[in-house]
Amino acid sequence: xxxxxxxxxxxxxxxxxxxxxxxxxxxxxxxxxxxxxxxxxxxxxxxxxxxxxxxxxxxxxxxxxxxxxxxxxxxxxxxxxxxxxxxxxxxxxxxxxxxxxxxxxxxxxxxxxxxxxxxxxxxxxxxxxxxxxxxxxxxxxxxxxxxxxxxxxxxxxxxxxxxxxxxxxxxxxxxxxxxxxxxxxxxxxxxxxxxxxxxxxxxxxxxxxxxxxxxxxxxxxxxxxxxxxxxxxxxxxxxxxxxxxxxxxxxxxxxxxxxxxxxxxxxxxxxxxxxxxxxxxxxxxxxxxxxxxxxxxxxxxxxxxxxxxxxxxxxxxxxxxxxxxxxxxxxxxxxxxxxxxxxxxxxxxxxxxxxxxxxxxxxxxxxxxxxxxxxxxxxxxxxxxxxxxxxxxxxxxxxxxx
Numbered sequence: 001x002x003x004x005x006x007x008x009x010x011x012x013x014x015x016x017x018x019x020x021x022x023x024x025x026x027x028x029x030x031x032x033x034x035x036x037x038x039x040x041x042x043x044x045x046x047x048x049x050x051x052x053x054x055x056x057x058x059x060x061x062x063x064x065x066x067x068x069x070x071x072x073x074x075x076x077x078x079x080x081x082x083x084x085x086x087x088x089x090x091x092x093x094x095x096x097x098x099x100x101x102x103x104x105x106x107x108x109x110x111x112x113x114x115x116x117x118x119x120x121x122x123x124x125x126x127x128x129x130x131x132x133x134x135x136x137x138x139x140x141x142x143x144x145x146x147x148x149x150x151x152x153x154x155x156x157x158x159x160x161x162x163x164x165x166x167x168x169x170x171x172x173x174x175x176x177x178x179x180x181x182x183x184x185x186x187x188x189x190x191x192x193x194x195x196x197x198x199x200x201x202x203x204x205x206x207x208x209x210x211x212x213x214x215x216x217x218x219x220x221x222x223x224x225x226x227x228x229x230x231x232x233x234x235x236x237x238x239x240x241x242x243x244x245x246x247x248x249x250x251x252x253x254x255x256x257x258x259x260x261x262x263x264x265x266x267x268x269x270x271x272x273x274x275x276x277x278x279x280x281x282x283x284x285x286x287x288x289x290x291x292x293x294x295x296x297x298x299x300x301x302x303x304x305x306x307x308x309x310x311x312x313x314x315x316x317x318x319x320x321x322x323x324x325x326x327x328x329x330x331x332x333x334x335x336x337x338x339x340x341x342x343x344x345x346x347x348x349x350x351x352x353x354x355x356x357x358x359x360x361x362x363x364x365x366x367x368x369x370x371x372x373x374x375x376x377x378x379x380x381x382x383x384x385x386x387x388x389x390x391x392x393x394x395x396x397x398x399x400x401x402x
Contacts (some may be wrong), residue, residue, distance in 0.1 A: 011344065012172065013260050015401065030218075037235075038162065040227060040234065041233045043227055043232070044228070047227055057216075058213055058217065061209060061212075061213055064212060065206060065209055066208070068205055070204055071202050072199060072206065076199060077196050078195050079192060079196060081193065082188055082191055083351035086188045086189065089188065090185065091184045092180060092181050093185070099123070100121065100171060100174050100178065102177060103170055103174065104171065110224035115170055128153070144300065154234065168318070176323055177293065186232065219257055222321070222385065234384075236313055236314070236316070237312065239353070247307050258390070265371045267342070268310070268401065269309040269310050269398065269402065270307070270310070270358060270359065270378060270402055271402040272307055272309045272340075272378050273298045273300055273302075273304065273306050273307070273376045273378070274298050274304060275300030275366055275375075275376075276298070277296050277399065278297045278298070278299040279296065279297040280399065281294065281395065281397045283360045290391060291387040291391070292377055292388065292391050294387065294388075294395045295341065295380075296377075296399060297375045298365075298375060298380055299373070300374060300375065300379060302364075302366055303346055303347070303364045303366070305361045306345060306361065306362055306363045306376055307358075307360060307366060308329060308357065308359065308360050309338070309401075310329075310331045310333065310338070311331065311355075311356070311357055312330055312331040312332075312340070313329065313330045313331075313354070313356070313357075314328070314329060314350045314351060314353060314356060314362075315328040316330065316352055317348050317352055317362075319348075321369060322369050322370045323344065323369050324343060324344045324345065324366070324368025324369025324370070324371060325339075325343075325345040325347065325348055325369070326343040326345065327348060327350060327363060328341055328385060329343070336382070337383055337384070338381060338382060339377070339384055340360065340380050340381070340384065341377070341378065341379035341381070342372045343377040344366055344368050344369050344375060345363040345364060345366050346365060346366025346367070346368065346374075347364040347366070348362070348363045349363050349364075377400070380395065380396040380397075380398050380401070381393075381394050381395055381396070382394045382395075
């Protein structure tokens with residue numbers, strides 16, 4: 001049986017090891033069953049208290065998950081906003097760089113023009129403009145024109161100088177903005193990486209917490225289910241033991257030859273399904289959650305019949321868990337109790353408490369539960385059902401019987 005939950009099931013079924021020791025002595029069996037039922041009831045009570053406590057813990061942990069989700073949403077939004085801001089800063093840097101280039105070109109031209117104007121005015125610095133305008137004029141009209149031209153040149157120089165100073169000031173501001181924007185971009189990159197790291201860390205926390213919650217929930221459910229199964233099996237085995245004792249008393253009145261024939265028929269297990277053995281009983285790699293395979297796997301076509309390996313009583317016929325659709329049968333053979341297990345079935349044809357005959361169909365082969373392909377997982381136990389993921393308990397090798 002291939003199952004990732006076998007290890008968890010093995011731990012939770014340690015209780016069942018105590019409950020299902022081999023029942024080889026019919027005398028006093030009723031007392032033994034009652035004692036085990038009391039133990040089971042006490043353990044179920046403890047488990048129910050533990051389950052209540054665990055539910056509270058899980059509820060609080062779920063609130064933490066919700067809080068982490070909120071933090072992740074907030075961090076994701078911050079990362080998006082930060083990225084948008086960085087994109088805006090990059091555009092602003094491009095615009096500022098273009099503006100600075102334009103201002104520098106304009107300033108260079110203005111500096112050349114101002115240089116030329118200063119050179120002209122310097123050459124005439126020793127002359128009196130007013131005298132030049134008066135005595136150099138041809139007539140009064142020419143004198144007025146010269147005065148007007150002089151004022152215009154002076155005003156043009158002043159305007160050029162003022163515009164030059166404004167461009168220089170704008171250049172300084174643009175360079176300052178460019179420097180600050182670049183610094184902001186660097187800061188934003190650092191912040192973005194920080195937020196991305198925080199986001200990754202929160203996601204890891206959330207994943208780990210959810211994984212732990214699922215594991216704890218699965219462990220609790222498996223343990224409770226195991227205890228309930230144990231109680232049901234104890235009742236069924238008690239009933240099977242009573243029926244077996246009655247049958248033995250009746251058999252005592254039959255002739256010695258008939259008794260031998262009947263004993264021979266009861267003492268033999270038959271192959272419960274057609275098909276070849278795809279995995280035998282024994283040590284396993286541990287890759288599927290168990291280091292010991294406590295039965296055999298019989299591969300076969302889906303919906304092929306599965307039959308009872310011997311006369312017996314249906315202890316359990318249910319669905320769910322690692323075994324998927326499964327049946328437990330209790331057998332009383334030669335004064336001893338045996339338990340057979342049939343797992344991963346596609347359909348069930350029997351119900352708990354039902355008496356079955358050897359060879360009677362009890363289900364159909366399938367691949368339910370933790371299974372990787374159509375097969376029947378079959379076990380034989382000397383006494384009640386026991387399980388250990390790491391070693392043998394009371395299993396008998398089915399291959400020795402057929």
